[in-house]
Amino acid sequence: MKKIVIKALTKSIWVYHAACSPCNNCDIEILDLLTPRHDVERFGISLVGSIKHADAMLVTGVPNMKTAPRIKEVYEQMPKPGVVIAIGSCACGGNMFRDSYNFVKPLDEIIPVDAYVPGCPPKPEAMIMGVVKLIKKLKGL
Amino acid sequence: MSTFFDYLIFPGFLFSAVFGMLAVYIDRKVSARVQWRKGPPLLQPVYDFVKLLGKEISVPEQTSVFTFLSAPVFGLAAITLVSVIVWNAMLVPGKTFIGDLIVVIYLLAIPSIAVIIGGFASNNPIASIGASREMKLILSYEIPFILSILTVIIKTGSIRMGDIVTYQLANPAVITSASGIIAFIVAILCIQAKLCLTPFDIPEAEQEIIAGPAVEYSGTPLAIFKLTKWIMLFVLPSFLVALFMPSADFLYNLLKFAGVLVIIILIKNTNPRLRIDQAVKFFWTYGAGLSLIAVILALIGL
Numbered sequence: 001m002k003k004i005v006i007k008a009l010t011k012s013i014w015v016y017h018a019a020c021s022p023c024n025n026c027d028i029e030i031l032d033l034l035t036p037r038h039d040v041e042r043f044g045i046s047l048v049g050s051i052k053h054a055d056a057m058l059v060t061g062v063p064n065m066k067t068a069p070r071i072k073e074v075y076e077q078m079p080k081p082g083v084v085i086a087i088g089s090c091a092c093g094g095n096m097f098r099d100s101y102n103f104v105k106p107l108d109e110i111i112p113v114d115a116y117v118p119g120c121p122p123k124p125e126a127m128i129m130g131v132v133k134l135i136k137k138l139k140g141l
Numbered sequence: 142m143s144t145f146f147d148y149l150i151f152p153g154f155l156f157s158a159v160f161g162m163l164a165v166y167i168d169r170k171v172s173a174r175v176q177w178r179k180g181p182p183l184l185q186p187v188y189d190f191v192k193l194l195g196k197e198i199s200v201p202e203q204t205s206v207f208t209f210l211s212a213p214v215f216g217l218a219a220i221t222l223v224s225v226i227v228w229n230a231m232l233v234p235g236k237t238f239i240g241d242l243i244v245v246i247y248l249l250a251i252p253s254i255a256v257i258i259g260g261f262a263s264n265n266p267i268a269s270i271g272a273s274r275e276m277k278l279i280l281s282y283e284i285p286f287i288l289s290i291l292t293v294i295i296k297t298g299s300i301r302m303g304d305i306v307t308y309q310l311a312n313p314a315v316i317t318s319a320s321g322i323i324a325f326i327v328a329i330l331c332i333q334a335k336l337c338l339t340p341f342d343i344p345e346a347e348q349e350i351i352a353g354p355a356v357e358y359s360g361t362p363l364a365i366f367k368l369t370k371w372i373m374l375f376v377l378p379s380f381l382v383a384l385f386m387p388s389a390d391f392l393y394n395l396l397k398f399a400g401v402l403v404i405i406i407l408i409k410n411t412n413p414r415l416r417i418d419q420a421v422k423f424f425w426t427y428g429a430g431l432s433l434i435a436v437i438l439a440l441i442g443l
Contacts, residue, residue, distance in 0.1 A: 005195030011188040039178040041169070044185055049351035052199060052359040055192070079197035079359040 009055060009081060010135045012044035016054030016078070020071045020107070022061030025121040026088035030058055033124035045131070056083045056134075059113075062090045064102040068110055075111040083114040083138070085130060092116045152228035154221045161371035162186035167399065168374065168406050175410045186371060193364035201264045201357050208262040213358070213365035216255030219248045220369055224376045230302035231383050231394050237303035242294070245302070245380065246287060249335065252369050253279050256344070259366070260354025271353025274417050275344035278334055281421040282341075285428035286331035288436055292324035293384045295439040306387045316385040320438035325385050327432040329401070332377045333408055334420070336370070340412040341420050378402050 019027055034040060034047050048054055051074055063071055075084065089095040091107050107113055114137070117130040147153055165186050173180030200206050223245055229236045253275055260272030294300055296315045297308040315321035334341035345353030355366055378401040382394055415423065 002195075004191060008188045008191035008195065012185065012192045036176045036178045039173070039180075041173060041181050042179050044181060044188055049347045050356045052357055053352065053355075053363060055196075077199070079199055081196070 006081075006138060010138050013055050013131070013135075014046055014048045014053055015056045015058050016048055016051050018051075018057050018059050018071060018074055020059050020061040020063050020067045020091065022088065022090060026060035026090070029121045029124055030060070030087060030127070033127050038124050038128070040128070043131075051077045052079060054078055054082065056085055058085050058087050059091045059107060059111075060087045062094055062097045062100075063104055063107050063110055064100075065104060066102075068104045071107070072110055083134060084111055085115045085117065085127075085134065086113045087117050087127060088122055089118050089120045092118045095120060147225050147229065148221065152232065153225045156228070157221060157224035157372045157375055158368060161368065161373075161375040162190070164374040164378075164402055165371045167402060168409075171403060171406045172410055175407070190364055190368065193367065194361055196360040196363075198360035198362065199357075204262055204264040208258060209357075210362055212255045212259035212262060213362045213369065215258075216252035216369040217365050217372070219251035219255075220372045220376055223248045223380070224372065226302065227376060227380050227383050230306050231379075231387050232391060234303035234307045237301055239301045241302050242290070242300045242305070246290065249377070249380075250279065250283070252373060253335070255369070256354045256366075259358065259362075263354065263357035265357050267350045268354050268356045270350050271344045271356070274350075275337075275354060277417050277421060278341060278343060281424040282331045282334040282428070285327050285424055285432045286335075288429065288432035289324035289328040289331070290384065292320050292432070292435045292439045295436065296321060302383060306383060309387055310389055314386040318439075319443045320435045321385060323431055323435040323438065325381070327428055327435065328381055328385070329404060329408075330428060331424075332381065333405060334424070335377060336373055336405070338405060339409040340415055342414055343417045343420055346414060374402070378405065 017027070017030060032038070040046075051057070057075065057078060059071065061067070086092050086107050090097065093106050094103055097103055104110070115130045115134040117127050119126055122130075149155065166181070166183055169185065170180040198210075200209055226237065226241050226245055226248075230241070257272045257275050260268040260275065263269075293305060293315050296318065297305045299305055299308065309315060316325050333339075337343075337345055345355065350356075355363060358366060375398070379394070379398045381401055382397045386397055388394055388397070
């Protein structure tokens with residue numbers, strides 16, 4: 001039973017875009033990923049507006065004093081099983097804001113992160129690569 | 142026994158669920174082709190449904206859990222009953238009862254009411270806005286919808302769906318007359334609003350109010366909401382086929398259903414979303430006016 005659900009999950013990933021104070025470059029690349037040019041609906045991936053519908057959270061930006069508690073709250077509202085994908089160098093590890101005065105801690109110390117897509121900003125192809133690796137991990141390959 | 146079989150298997154739940162999933166597949170595929178994409182695989186709705194069944198159910202704080210969780214089930218039960226009545230009328234016209242058209246009109250309102258109840262039970266401002274918009278939308282499209290059905294009743298002289306179908310099998314179909322074609326156009330626009338598709342997807346406008354009344358739903362209740370929506374995408378066009386252009390053959394009926402569905406999808410893909418006041422204005426002036434003209438033409442005999 002659990003196997004069927006996991007297979008269905010990997011075939012239909014609904015993503016929620018959680019902007020955690022990014023500079024918008026990663027967001028624009030995510031929007032680029034969802035355009036007809038890359039057509040991720042082929043793999044069942046579609047963008048949803050509500051976190052309650054989501055299977056994957058795409059987090060962009062640096063967690064700071066304001067956004068860190070909120071991103072945690074958003075993660076807790078996501079129905080499980082769900083995954084978190086850190087998009088961009090900022091979400092992966094702070095990038096150049098690592099020593100900034102309002103930087104709290106890296107994203108993966110606040111919420112569990114399943115896949116990292118580094119780059120400033122990462123290309124849509126890199127995000128597809130990250131999603132493919134994540135699906136392989138979910139299937140246990 | 143045969144009632145249970147009708148309701149659960151053949152023209153009822155299983156049949157309409159399978160064809161509803163097929164309908165939403167056609168919807169997504171045609172939309173993808175319009176946008177020059179490849180589109181999802183055939184089993185995509187099944188994957189979505191199974192995945193949602195396996196997800197966690199979360200209920201918002203300070204709400205009536207019973208109302209919140211049972212609202213989607215009411216909609217599903219009602220739309221399944223509509224499927225039974227409509228397809229029985231097309232397959233075995235003698236099996237229907239007097240006044241079932243009235244019953245169908247009432248039952249078609251229940252999925253929207255279930256959405257409203259669920260939205261208000263969500264205890265969420267966005268869901269409340271979505272539910273109130275849905276309510277205004279019902280008030281706007283019901284008048285032209287019932288007037289265009291009235292045209293069919295005047296043309297065929299019956300409120301029994303079996304008689305409407307048998308009349309049109311013996312005589313030319315309603316859509317071939319002047320009043321019939323006007324009523325059909327108005328009915329297609331009303332169905333567009335009933336299905337919450339793009340020119341009238343005001344209640345769940347994704348860019349404005351996230352997902353409207355469904356915003357707090359997750360897991361199985363959301364799956365039931367989605368299934369209700371998919372079955373509606375199958376049942377409402379086939380209802381129009383039964384009213385305006387039925388044929389004796391099951392496959393022809395399905396082909397006509399697919400034609401109506403593609404018209405709906407093309408309208409969806411080529412129009413921007415209206416505001417709620419524009420939608421109300423549209424239905425109360427052009428919609429009601431056109432369907433009134435259709436009723437008058439039908440009374441004259443055109």
